[in-house]
Amino acid sequence: MEELPECPVCLQNYDDENAIPRVLSCGHTVCEACLVQLHQRFPNTIRCPACTQLVKYSPKQGPSSLPKNIDLLRLFLQQQDSTDKNQLRKSNQRSSINSINDEYSARFWSDEFYVAWKDWILPHDAISVGDDGFGLFSSSSKGRVCFGVNRRVSLVPIVTLPTVSDLKFKFSYVAWIIKCLEGLNEVVRDGLCLILEASVRRGWFCRVYGLWGEVSDGTLYLVCERHCGRVLDKFSGLWNGDGLELDKGRVCSFAMIAKGVIEAVIALNLEGLVAGCLGLSCFSFEELGGVCIDLNEVLAMGRKIRDEVSGCMGDEHEAMYMDILDNEIFVSPEVLSKLSNKGVIISPESGDSRYPIGYGSDVWSLACVLLRLLIGNAFPRITLVVSEENGLVVLASYISWVEKVNSVLEEKFGSEYLSLKQTLCKCLDINPGSRPDVVDVRKCIQDVLAKHQFGFLGNAEITVNRNNIDHPVILAMLFQLVEESSKELSEHEVKEDGSQPDFLQGAENKSDEDFVASLSNRMTGMTELKDLQGHLGCITGLAVGGGYLFSSSFDKTVRVWSLQDFSHLHTFRGHENKVMALVYVDDEEPLCISGDGGGGLFVWGITAPLRQDPLRKWYEQKDWRFSGIHSLAAFGNLLYTGSGDRTIKAWSFKDGTLMCTMNGHQSVVSTLSVCDGVLYSGSWDGTIRLWSLNDHSPLAVLGENLPGEMKSILAITANRDFLVAAYENGCIKVWRNDVFMNSKTLHSGAIFAMSMHGKWLYTGGWDKNVNIQELSGDELELNVNAFGSIPSSSVVTAILCSREKLYVGYGDKSIKVSFFFQ
Known part of the structure; x- marks a missing residue:
C-alpha cells in the first residue's frame, strides 16, 4: 500500500480535520496545527520547515489565510479506509525537523572532561611566586595565593614541558592546562582527582587550592596551602x-x-x-x-x-x-x-x-x-x-x-x-x-x-x-607515570589527503623540542602549510570555491591559487581602485565577483582556461556620500553589496540589473552575511540589520539598545546557532536566535576579520594575533572560552576557515594557510 504524505514537522498524515495541509508561498506544505506552533523570530514571517526559507505569514489571520493542498486532501480521502490508525501519529518524532546536527560540533576536548576539571583551575593572576627561593630539594616552589585571603602556598610541578620559542600556536591559559591534563597518563589524572577531592572531604590534609600553570615555562603545578608550624x-x-x-x-x-x-x-x-x-x-x-x-x-x-x-x-x-x-x-x-x-x-x-x-x-x-x-x-x-x-x-x-x-x-x-x-x-x-x-x-x-x-x-x-x-594510587610513582606518558606522544604527521593523522605510540629518542612541537601539533592539529606571496598591497578578502583560493588586495587585483599545492595560477586585473571585497558564487556556472572602492563590480569566470577579462562589469551610481563597495554577499542569483552610501543593494549578477535597494543604516555598510534565508548587514553605525531574502523586507535591528558606547562594526559572521559581531574597540557581541547573550573583549585593537567554524570562532585585527574562541553554553547562558592564539608580525586583515584549513590574510601582503583538524 502506498504511504500517505506526512507533515514535515510532526510526521502525522494529513487529514481534513486535525492536520489540514496548508501551502506556503515557497511551495511546501505544512499541517495547520504545526503552523500555529511554529516559532516566529520576525514579525509577519515564519521559516518553512522544509526549505528553511522565510515566507510571509500573518499570525492575526492564522493558517486559514493560506490555501489548502487539495491534491493531498484528495489522496487522503482515497486512502482513508486502508490507513492503519496506529501509524497516524509518531509522537516521538514530533519536531524532528528542528533537530539540526552541527557537523562541526567536534571539540578539542569533551564537555565531560572540561566540566570535571574547570573548577580546579586557578586564575593565572591568583598566584604570586615569592622571592624566598625554593622548597625542599628545589622540587617545590613557594608562593602566595592572592584571591580571598593572602596565604602561603607550595607549588609542586605535575608536568614540565621544555619550551620552544618558535611555535606557531599559543594556547590560552585555561586551554593549555586542560590539554596538559588530557595528555597525562590516566593513572596520573586519577591520582590528581583523589588528591583534590580528598583535601575537600577531610581535614587531615593541607588545603589543596587547585591547579596553576605558567605557560611561558611549560610547567603545570599543584597548589597546596603551606603551614608554618611543622x-x-x-x-x-x-x-x-x-x-x-x-x-x-x-x-x-x-x-x-x-x-x-x-x-x-x-x-x-x-x-x-x-x-x-x-x-x-x-x-x-x-x-x-x-x-x-x-x-x-x-x-x-x-x-x-x-x-x-x-x-x-x-x-x-x-x-x-x-x-x-x-x-x-x-x-x-x-x-x-x-x-x-x-x-x-x-x-x-x-x-x-x-x-x-x-x-x-x-x-x-x-x-x-x-x-x-x-x-x-x-x-x-x-x-x-x-x-x-x-x-x-x-x-x-x-x-x-x-x-x-x-x-x-x-x-x-x-x-x-x-x-x-x-x-x-x-x-x-x-x-x-x-x-x-x-x-x-x-x-x-x-x-x-x-x-x-x-x-x-x-x-x-x-x-x-x-x-x-x-x-x-602511589603518590611517589606519579612522576614516573608522567614521564612514561610523555613518551607515548610522537611527531605529528599530516596525511596527503588531509585526513586526521595517526599518532604513533612508543616513539623513542625524541628531543625535548620535538616532543613539545609534536604535543602542540597533537593538541591543536594546526600545521602551517604555505606562506603565499605575490600581492603588492594589503589583503582585503579571501574566498574558496571551484578548487581555487581567491584573494583580493589593495593592489587592485584578484589572485587565484590552486587548492592542490597552493601555487599561483592566475591574476585578474581590471579594477581601477582598491579591491575591497570578493565572493565566490556557484550558480549555473562558478564565478568570482569582486567589488572595489570606486563602486566597480567585476564578475570573473573561473572555468579553465582562466580568462583575463571579466565576463561582466558594472558600476554603482555615485553621489556625494559615495565611498565605494565595502562588502559583498550572494544568495541565489542575486549579489548583495554594502556601500559607503549607507545602503544595501541587490543585483542580478547575470546582467548587473539593480533589483532592490535596502535603506536603514546611518553609516557605511561594512559587512554582510547570509544564513537561513536572512541577510545580516553590519555598519559603522554600530547596528546589525536583518533582511528577508524572500522579499528584502526589514526583519529586525540588533545592537541599537545595548548598553555602552556605540562602536563601529567591522565584521559579522552567522550560522544556525550564533550571530557574532566584531567591533573597532576589540570587542565581540554574540546573539543566539537574535537574543543578545554575551560580550567579550578579545583584542587590544580593532577586529578587522572574523570567521566561524561550527562553535569555533577565529578573530584577527590590529594587535597582529589570530585568537581562537569556543562558543558554548545553553539557551540561558553562553560562554566565550579562549582556546589560544596564533601570533604574527603583521596586522590581520582577512580570515577564512574552510574545508579543514585556516586561511589568514595580513597587512604585509602575505597569506598563510594552515591545516586545522578537529
Missing part, C-alpha cells in the same frame, strides 16, 4: 637531637602528636592514596593545632627520589640512599626498588626484589618518622652492600639494621612501652605483608596515652575499609 619544630623543645626524655609530660606530648600523624596517614589511605615515602617535613600543624599532611611535600619527595635513583649504578646507590636518609626522607624498600627499576632491594631469604607496594609501604615510612622523633640522631643508618656476582645492590644487613633499631630502643626506654617498641620494629619488616596495619600502630599510641591517663582523648577503634581501594 611537627619537627614542635619537638625542638622536647628533645635536643638525642631523642625523647622519659618524663611523663614529654612522652605524652610525643604520643599526642604521633596520634595526629598516624591519623593523617590513615585518612590518606582511606582516600585510596599511598604516599610511598614520608618525612618529618610532610607533617605540620594547622591553625587549630591539629596535625595535617602536606600532599605537595609528599609529591616533592617522590620527585626527589626519582631524580636521585635515575642513572645510579652499582655503589652509587649507597651514596644515593644515604643522601635520602640524611634529608629525612623515609622511602620503603619496595618503593625504592620500583622507582629505580634495577632490583635495588633484595631479601636475603627469598632473593625477590619485587615486593608489592601498598598500604604497608606507608607503615614502614610512618614507623621511621616516629622512630626519628623518639630516638633522634641515634636512629641507625641503613648500610648497603653491593653484590659482586650480579651487580645488584643488596640489603644483606637489613635484619642487622632492624636489630640495631631495637637495641637503641631498649637502651633508651628499657622495659617500658614494650608493645610500642615491638610494633615499631615489626613495621620495619622487609616483607610488606608481615608488617602490622597502621591502625595497630595507632592502638599502641593509644595505650601510651591511656597509661598516662589520657584515654579520654579518644579510644574509639578505627576500621579501615579498603574494599573499594584495593589498588591505591
